[in-house]
Amino acid sequence: MRVQLMMALRYLRGRKLRTALTTMAVVFGVAVLFGMNALLPTMLQAFRQTVMAATGKVDLMFTSVTDGPFPADRVEIIQGMEGIAEVTGSLRRNILLPPDMASQAGLNAVTLVGVDPEVAARMRHYPLKEGRFLAADDGDAVVVSKGLAEKLGLAPGSTLTLPSAKGTTDFEVVGILNVPSIPGVEEVYVPLPAAQRLLEMPGQINVIEATVKPGVDRDEVEKAALAALGDLFKAEPPEVGEELIASLEMGEIAFALFGVMALAIGAFIILNTFRTVVVERRHDLGMLRAVGASRRAVVGLILAESLLQGVLGTAAGLAAGYGLAWVLLLSVKSVMQQYLRMEAIAPIITLPNLMTAVVLGLGATLAGGLWPALAAGRVTPVEALRPVVPGAYERAARRRGTVGAVLVVLAALALLTGNFNLAALGTLLFLVGLVLVAPVLVSPLSRLFGRLLALIFAREGRLAEGNLARQPNRAAITASALMVGLAMILALAGIVTSTFDGFMSYIDHSLRADFLLMPASLVLGGGNVGAGPELVEEIRAVPGVAGATTLRLATAAVDGLTVQVVGVDPETYPQLSGLVFRYGDSEEAFAALGRERAMIVNGVFAAQRRVKVGDVLTLQTPEGKREYRVVGVGSDYLNAKLVTAYISQANLERDFHQTADLLVMVEAADDADMAAVQARLEEIVRKYPSFVLTEWRSFREEQERVFGQSVSLFNVIGVMFALPSLLAMVNTLTINVMERTREIGVLRAVGSTRRQVRRMVIAESLLLGALGTAFGILAGLWLGYVLVAGMNVSGFVIPYYFPYTGVLVAVAVGLLIGVGAAVLPARRAARLDVVAALRYE
């Protein structure tokens, strides 16, 4: 092993630029993986600590499986149980603040907590800064945090106006809590009856909290309590801010995936480089075998080289990742300090994270080096001593080409099955297949492009074409470096285009009313305060309004899956808006909704539970189990991402006791004065602070703008993906020229001018660029299509849109790279000292 390491080191040192470029690929992946995973846990931990400090602790917490409300008397079931010290029921709901208050407070919503003042004060410690905590005989009294009080200028005795189902309710501030405020989890405390009035939920609570007696096994009590409560209830870990934590955790996963993908590309680049290395070093390898190196020793040499690069790249990647984490942390530090009161925060290096990054970094390089290493082991000693026999090579290439073609066909079949797992596997087959087929395609394709090129570079084009055709394997390797980069760009473009166009068409089809009254958060859930029936009646009475329809919301569970249930009016909803149907007929489905317990499920629901039209599902409702027949699969814009079922508002009231309108769609008459209608609607909305009036056209424009922003984010990611493989292309091309040094010397010796040599190299690079672009577009379109298909399988249905711009960009980038990559090598070739070149080995 020592010899191999020594030689590996020497070879790497001998080709510094190439080593650096190849190593970069690993550095990038490891840095993302390690850096992000060092950063996010820090933020998570900081967040958790602060949240814990603010909310204090209870031992047990129960909610309904539907996350919906339930009668307050359920508390009594727990009350008498053995081991329980205290128990209380409360009602927690996020409520949206009216826009002016929201901007003043710097947050959209607060969590309204209705508590039993006496019991709550016994179970938790509420540190007071001013005033007092709630008392048993308080009416509309509220206790707020210090931060919120400062922002809104509240003091004991002042008034806090909160939006309610009837409009607004005024609360008297009685106390200020000395706890830090956290965006998204700001809590305001009111007596339970006041909360029930505000939210129009008389006699209802949605959380039971309890503490256990000292020395009692908490888990035992929890189990017993759950058994007593029945299967409508679930136990919750006593944590707040779960949504934020969940999205941070999501971020962790996303970045981990991103890092792994970057490493996969890194592995491909390593593979590419070492394939070149083996081709280039055939002679040396054969010679080593001739002087007695065993096959294993030769395999070890190449593996040692890739491992060294892996060690180098991983080490640099760890350092870069740590730096990245610090830079990001410093940029959010002021925000963190302000909200989380964390003074000293630093990236956390955990052993598992370190191990993961190291194992994946080294693993990627070893994986990339393995195939070339095995190929190196097959180099026979005689090969070093004789020129390669073209016949044998062509036969091998053709055999591999056939295998590749078979793989591509298999991949196509896998795609046709519509099974996502098979399609994903197919993508892998497709890429491998393409790499195998590429050398066979090099000759015909380079002839094709060569003819085009001959129009510009008459003589050099022919020469370049000949050069490629003579070394199809090497040409294919170079081109496939470009292929990977472009494929990534194009695949992303495919997804982005499809998502963008898909969303826009969703808006056009399912949210098409002249005016929308919607919650500011743009999601139906999240405990938005709805409106009573007066709102929509008032709107219908406005002159010039042709019709109005509303959406209502509840939560149900189907076999443990939480489902958001949207209540629609089966008559007016399809007239004003409607769903984008995938299965089932709109007219029949809505008719069924009005007739019976029927529901339309959205794509995500259908995919997760393999639901078909005609199935009968049992929904867990606050009233118990109810059977609903599936009459269609379709989605609207707002709920496309969430597991959703649409039922009639009549059924929603009967089974879920929900009557609040969360969204109102308004259609103006054809001849109406739009400005007048809008002005009148604005007047009405002012009384309902949790609603925002939006005109459809400006809503669409706003959505388009927001999307545009995320598209540019995707573009940045695309470039980050593409960059390493583009470097690889420059890398391989430079090697190409270096290897032909002697040949170029001959050309110069027999009278080629520098200009001709330069043009020859550029022509060749352009040809390679064209090849790589062709392969890249093929692979990218395929990958994009599969990814979109994958999203469809997950139920988030968007049609595939062909990324025309993406293809144009890919062509432009490919050709630019073709020329750009040639600049250095061409200069090098033209500057060659003829005599030295002839002696070059």
Added chain:
Amino acid sequence: MPIIQTENLTKIYGTGETAVVALDHINMAVEKGEFLAVMGPSGCGKSTLLHLVGGLDRPTEGRVLLDGRDLTALEDDNLAALRRRRIGFVFQFYNLIPVLTALENAALPLLLDGVRPAEAHRHAAEWLQRLGMGDRLHHRPDQLSGGQQQRVAIARALVAEPDLILADEPTGNLDSRAGDEIAALLRRISSEWGRTILLVTHDPRIAAHADRILFMKDGRIIDETRLAGTGEEQAQALRERMETL
């Protein structure tokens, strides 16, 4: 017992119409300590013979016996070990590893065999010294002339102290003065250090240093001669003999 013996050694490249018979039932032997040259026109199969004898390639038919042991029956790893320990190769293109120094190149077979670097380097340095390369130990191949590179290659062939040296046109890439020096060196290796040498060449001046010469044509051995007398006379005789082939 001869150190090398071939039995009906045959090598056919390719199949069907394009098949080339490079070696056609060769039976020959090399005695221990002998300096044997094989001569013949280009393409007659000399290199193929050398490759088969050195276990670099496998015959289509027949056997190669090294000290009575059948090479064709050996596994790849055993052949590699054999090449490391028992056989030294010298090629026309010196085939040195470009990133290693003269010393490291010469020490390679020992290093590959797991000998400690310090010891391997000591051996290599000794041989380089003997071959007149003592002042060039730490030069890389591209810093050496052709003749010097070939000396490094010869040191590499000798470093593991093998009994058998196989040389394929070792002077083919050198000018006549450097070629003569290398040929004289091979002679010394045979007389002074007692190695068996099998040399392949088409240059009579080089072959004239050998004890015995085999003449090949179209994959067959067609003649044999034992040499005596001065180098120049022999070379002249060989030149005439080659013309008739």
